Amino acid sequence: MQGLMMQLPLLISGLIAHADRNHGDITIVSRLAEDPHGPLHRTTWRETHRRARQLANALAHLSVRQGDRVATLAWNTHRHLELYYAVAGSGAVCHTVNPRLFDDQIAWILAHADAQVLFFDATFADIVARIAHKLPQVTHFVQMTGREHLPAKFPRELLAYEDLVHRHSEHYAWPQLDENTASSLCYTSGTTGNPKGVLYSHRSTVLHAYACALPDSFGICARDTVMPVVPMYHVNAWGLPYIAALTGARLVLPGPLLDGASLHRLIVDEGVSFSNGVPTVWAGLLQHLAQQGGGLGRLRRLAIGGSACPPAMAESFARHGVEVLRTWGMTELSPIGTVNVPRADEATLAPERREVQGLTQGRPLPGVELAILDDDGQALPHDGESFGELVVRAPWSLRQYYGREEGDGFTADGWFRTGDVATIDAGGYMHITDRAKDVIKSGGEWISSIELENILASHPAVAEAAAVAVPHPKWDERPLMAVVLKPGAGLDRNAMRAFYDGKIAHWWLPDDLVVVDEIPHTATGKINKLALRERFRTYRWQSQPVTVTQPR
Amino acid sequence: MQGLMMQLPLLISGLIAHADRNHGDITIVSRLAEDPHGPLHRTTWRETHRRARQLANALAHLSVRQGDRVATLAWNTHRHLELYYAVAGSGAVCHTVNPRLFDDQIAWILAHADAQVLFFDATFADIVARIAHKLPQVTHFVQMTGREHLPAKFPRELLAYEDLVHRHSEHYAWPQLDENTASSLCYTSGTTGNPKGVLYSHRSTVLHAYACALPDSFGICARDTVMPVVPMYHVNAWGLPYIAALTGARLVLPGPLLDGASLHRLIVDEGVSFSNGVPTVWAGLLQHLAQQGGGLGRLRRLAIGGSACPPAMAESFARHGVEVLRTWGMTELSPIGTVNVPRADEATLAPERREVQGLTQGRPLPGVELAILDDDGQALPHDGESFGELVVRAPWSLRQYYGREEGDGFTADGWFRTGDVATIDAGGYMHITDRAKDVIKSGGEWISSIELENILASHPAVAEAAAVAVPHPKWDERPLMAVVLKPGAGLDRNAMRAFYDGKIAHWWLPDDLVVVDEIPHTATGKINKLALRERFRTYRWQSQPVTVTQPR
Ligand SMILES: Nc1ncnc2c1ncn2[C@@H]1O[C@H](COP(=O)(O)OP(=O)(O)OP(=O)(O)O)[C@@H](O)[C@H]1O
Ligand SMILES: Nc1ncnc2c1ncn2[C@@H]1O[C@H](COP(=O)(O)OP(=O)(O)OP(=O)(O)O)[C@@H](O)[C@H]1O
Ligand SMILES: [Mg+2]
Ligand SMILES: [Mg+2]
Structure with missing residues (x-):
């Protein structure tokens, strides 16, 4: 027997509509990629929603249809945010590409994904000019600036983002898609080999946003000011652009300036309370603070993942009053799998036990199932000692790589093989000892x-x-x-x-x-x-x- | 194009399995319905999961099949919790009935729902004995005690709950149901007429749990000790039994003793940090404190809804260091629709604006859409002044009453008509001025x-x-x-x-x-x-x- 509840799909357009209705006048601050040292750009959730609808009309005008891949090579800016909502909201696939890869890799990924429109920041105009001849499938190139910033010379016809937005009406009704519709596409980092494509859905994206906002995950609420330092070109900045809309938080987008001094200025000036990033970025911030002095303003929590966060780094942040949330994730997992926060029994734990637990990658988000397997594929005990290959299941885990064979990278019963080697203890705390390939x-x-x-x-x-x-x-x-x-x-x-x-x-x-x-x-x-x-x-x-x- | 993400259904069994894996040894404290003044019963999430599996085998033995209604007349206890998971987890429908209704109403509801098995606390054996002759469709009666507590005389064959549990194996694999499968059934309070049935699904229940645990809803984490004072016989105690499993919180179940003194003792002795209830219950607690003195221990947040929370009540709790979360909900909404927490701009609000906002029922949870309609069904502006009938859409809203015609209680385009009269302001804050029938x-x-x-x-x-x-x-x-x-x-x-x-x-x-x-x-x-x-x-x-x- 089926329940008698409303069948409303979980859609990315629902997130921005929610933010507009309930947090419409809340500020989004952004550095401009074309003028990173100029004044900060300020907009709101309502305005972002309006421009995303204009952009959705523009995409239709460029003949983008549901399922088409619309690629971006872009920093964390308000325009990239608009694209996130416009592309996925209208049923196309927002395909973010890492501009720090080599030209050949970028061209290969764009070809593999068969991207039809390419949006890029002025910063990356040179890259695109160099590889444009390898991208016959791209029918439209759009530089994410006004017309006045377009380069004098470009190998293909080039559109200006602001023209696209302004020429189109804000009247656009987001389609009621099936929630399993593809929403975005991101390739893995290529650390261990060729990057592999992960095709997210609206459902997986929205469920991941709910789970990540929970108190025991990132713990984000409307009073937070959230700065994604993880790039929007990699795993959707860990979902923060969606989580901020879901919670109505203020958003600070740092654009291309990710050095310690620039991050420090934004954190203090804009009252950032939550941020995320890989350890190397935060090493830069700590080095800046060590040399220049200064505090971290209203910053309270910092999610660090992508690689293991050295204990010394967490201690330095603790001295600045900032709690480090150790996080383990993978492109394949949208990306968040675990976050390290205490359990109910924390107060009664032996100090050395608490210390050991504190250094792990944390507990699985509700919805995430973890197991560790020995070489024969047998499940190992969760005793904090036995280690083996970590496998995972979650509504926001991939079930197949884009353009690869089914089963490739999965156990026979459908768990995703992470390639990470880990222990799990009785309290659910997972500790990565290595990648299988780095062991x-x-x-x-x-x-x-x-x-x-x-x-x-x-x-x-x-x-x-x-x-x-x-x-x-x-x-x-x-x-x-x-x-x-x-x-x-x-x-x-x-x-x-x-x-x-x-x-x-x-x-x-x-x-x-x-x-x-x-x-x-x-x-x-x-x-x-x-x-x-x-x-x-x-x-x-x-x-x-x-x-x-x-x-x- | 569909995304390539795992198709894992959102299931209630997934919640208890998550709690077992990651919070297995965390305590669940319960008063016993058959001995409320005796020692507290203590169990764990792991044990609850184990007994729920035994019970699932027992239900199969009683010929309960997927979709069958298994009714309960019971207080908030560990056994009721086990039933929640065993019944829904195995694909049957957990039909909670309010034992405070009149005999005739109870019998009418059980007949309307066509309940096949009836579990009840010893407290309610008399009610059941009185109405048993009106329940021909009930094939099994189970008293939620050990055999030694069974009444000497009972009009029908009577089973003991503990026998059922102990006689069956703990080996049981939860079925991988379609997430839209019916999970539980609850009737409205009958405040304005006859109670109406709402048939929840696994999907709606799990999504509601995620949304309610968010920092801007109840904000529940693993360090919380959660005491549902809202009865588990009414709207699943606002979802707290699910939310506690999702977050790994400690759970305190007060059984039949809901007077001020008894609640006070549990709050202090068990370190309750979060609770919920209707204003009348909390009036009892405040009265007890006013007469007897004493503090509220580690209690920090109290969600109050079901009726409007008088400002004087919130002020009294604030003096005890407890934040009142004003909450609006309905049986039809699983039940939570709005919670009153501040927005991002709180710090800059004029004090009188903040005061007005503070007295409203709050902002919609992400996923909930609210609108107000005039008598002609036209949408009214969200200006904090215009008032009209509140209508709602959410993945955890009903789309049809159980056993009633489609469309009954809905607008032509499928919004649920709440029967409440409200204003909504530009920040999304909803204020109930009345029920349409009480105006x-x-x-x-x-x-x-x-x-x-x-x-x-x-x-x-x-x-x-x-x-x-x-x-x-x-x-x-x-x-x-x-x-x-x-x-x-x-x-x-x-x-x-x-x-x-x-x-x-x-x-x-x-x-x-x-x-x-x-x-x-x-x-x-x-x-x-x-x-x-x-x-x-x-x-x-x-x-x-x-x-x-x-x-x-
Ligand atoms: N907190 C962490 N501690 C240790 N390693 C981590 C942590 N978070 C992530 N990782 C590592 O990063 C990996 C996921 O990274 P990502 O998806 O960006 O691509 P990649 O695995 O580096 O590249 P590729 O899969 O193409 O080789 C994880 O499998 C794990 O090895
Ligand atoms: N915070 C609140 N302030 C004012 N009223 C509230 C609040 N929360 C809930 N309510 C009232 O309670 C109603 C929902 O209650 P419930 O679903 O338990 O059944 P009922 O509406 O009282 O009974 P019935 O629908 O059978 O007449 C809401 O429609 C609203 O009128
Ligand atoms: Mg990898
Ligand atoms: Mg009602």
Whole structure:
């Protein structure tokens, strides 16, 4: 028997309509991509909704039909926000592309997705000009500025965003789509290989927004001022553009300026209370504060994920009165899977238990199911000790990659295989020890590269550290640390090993370190292990080997 | 084009499984219906899940099939909680019935719903024994106790709940139902006429739980201790049994003891941080505190709805450090539609604006759309002034009453007609002035009975006040106040009118008052206006009429 409740689809257009009706006059602040150092642009939810409707009419005029891919190469700005709602709201697919990828990768992704219209910030006009000849399927190029900013020369016909908006009526009724309609498309970071496409739906996006706004997730309410520092070109800025509309929060969009000083100014001037980002971005902010001084204004919570947040980073923010929410997510998961917040029994936990829990990636959002599997695909116990490949199910998890075969990346019974290696404890706390591909296999046993990196990151001489598996004659692989030192600081092998001593099992001790000028990062700010492994593939271990005594 | 996301249904079984996996050892405290003054019963989410699975096997054994109605007449206890999950989880319909109704009403509802199994607390064995002969369709009667508490005599075969649980295996796999499957059935309070059935679905229940847990709704997290005082026999205790599982909160179930002293003890002893209820229940608690003294422990938020919360009540709780969340809901809405929390612009609001906003029923939860219609069904502006019938749409609103015709109670375009009269302001704040049926129509204009009641409730001599429309020779209807005085206090017509003077338009001034011993309440604790109207239908106005000068 079916219930007798209204069959209203969960739609992205419903979010912006809700914000308009109930928070219409609430401010959205944005840096302009074409003039990042100029005055901040200020608009409202009502105005954003109005311009999104104009844009929806414009898209129809450009012959964009339901299901068509409309691509963006753009920063976090009010125009990108309008596109999010206009494209998905009208039934097309908002295909965000990471402009920090190489030209070839961008062209490949746009071709793979068969994008028909490409919107881009003035900042990226050069990239688009260079690859335009590889994009025969793109019928319209739109620069996200007024007409006066269009480049003098461009290889294809070029439209101005503001013209499109102004030429069209604000009268537009959002279609009542099936909630499983595709809404947006994003490719993974390409950290471990070629980027893979994830095709979100309206339903998955809206459910993810509800779950992420919960008190034990990001905990966002109408009194928050939310600044997405995670780019809108990557996994929808973790859903913050939707969550802000759902909750009626103020929104601050930082545009292209993501350096410590620029973020600091926005946080303080605009009273940002919540933000999110990968550890490397926040390292920049902390460095700025260390050098220039200053506080963090009304900032209270910071969701950090994408890579493991080093404990030292969370401690620094705590000293500024900011709580770090450790978050684990994946493009495939919309992206949020877990957030680290305390449970009901927190007050009665033993301090060391609380500390261990505090360093994990947290508990699954309601709706997310996690399991860990051994090499034979058998479920491992949730005892905080056993580790294996993390698999996941959720209404906001993909069930198939875009343009790939069904089953590719999934268990036989349909769980998504994350490629991450993790433990789960009895309280549901999940701890990532590594990516399966980054794990260091010494004498058949696994060493966690993340743990090695986190420890060394807290050494006073170290600015950044990466653990790399390097082939070893006796143990197959042994850990080598690539280290960027702080200005004027020094660190050698023995001092490093002494620092590790007592903090980890003896046989985990990295055998050596190499001081480097810079650790390579991917386009989404993660340590590029592929590049590091390649660089150190032929590393010659010191003639005098380290004594390793492994269990078993 | 469809998105490529997992098609996982939103199911009630998913909530309890989530609580088990991530909050399995968190405590659920319950008074026992059969021994309310005895020791508190303590269990956990894991144990609740286990017993719910045993019960699901027991239901199958009793030949309960998907879609069958399993009725309950029960207090808020751990067993009722188990039934919520066992019945709905296995695909049957958990039909909660209000035991405070008259025998005939209970029998009528059970017959209308065609309930096949009836679970009841020992407290209600007498009711069931009296009406059993009217329930031929009920094949199994189960008293929610152990065998030792079964009554010596009962007109039908009677099973003991604990036997059912213990005789069955805990191995049970929740079926993967369509999320639109009916999950539970509840009838409206019958305040304005006969109760009407609302058939909830898994989808509507789970979406309602997400929305209610949000920071701007009830704001519930895993560190909360949640005590549903709203009965589980009425609108699923506003969803708290689901919300607590979703968030992993501790749960305190007060059983049959809802008097001020008993609630106070539980709040303090168990560290309740969140509770909900109708104003009359909380009046009892405040009265107890006024007489006995004492604080409210860790209680921080109290959701009050079902009837308007008098400002004086919210102020009393504020003095105890408890924030009152004014809430408007309806059985038809699962039930929550609005909650009063501030918006982003709160800090900059003029104090009088903030005060007006603070007294409204609040903003719609994300997902809820509100509109107000004039007598011709035309939408009225959201200006905080225009008032008309409130209509609503939401994924957790009914689309048709159970066993009634389609369209009955809905606008032509499918909005649910609430029967409430309200204003909505530009910030989305909705204010109920009356029920359409309670409105006092004086010379063609409407007087808000709620406003008259709220004002008089703050008079030091008044314990409770009700405004009734009484036929009037000149004005059609005029307001008469029925008043319960505090012990030893006095109030006459002139003193009352002087108290109102300046607080409302002159022509709203109630013409007279009648001091009564008690104001009649319905089975869900609302003022019984039907009974009051009936009682004062032939009220003789004083010979010297009040001078009324009305606009228009
Ligand atoms: N809090 C975290 N701690 C450790 N690792 C994290 C955390 N959050 C995310 N990650 C890592 O990031 C991955 C998801 O990143 P993303 O979807 O951006 O692409 P990617 O996995 O880096 O790239 P690709 O899948 O193309 O190789 C996770 O699988 C995990 O390895
Ligand atoms: N915060 C509130 N302020 C004023 N009235 C409220 C509030 N919350 C609920 N109500 C009233 O309660 C009604 C919903 O109550 P419920 O669904 O329990 O049944 P009922 O309307 O009292 O009974 P019936 O529909 O059978 O006449 C609303 O329509 C509204 O009139
Ligand atoms: Mg990946
Ligand atoms: Mg009603």
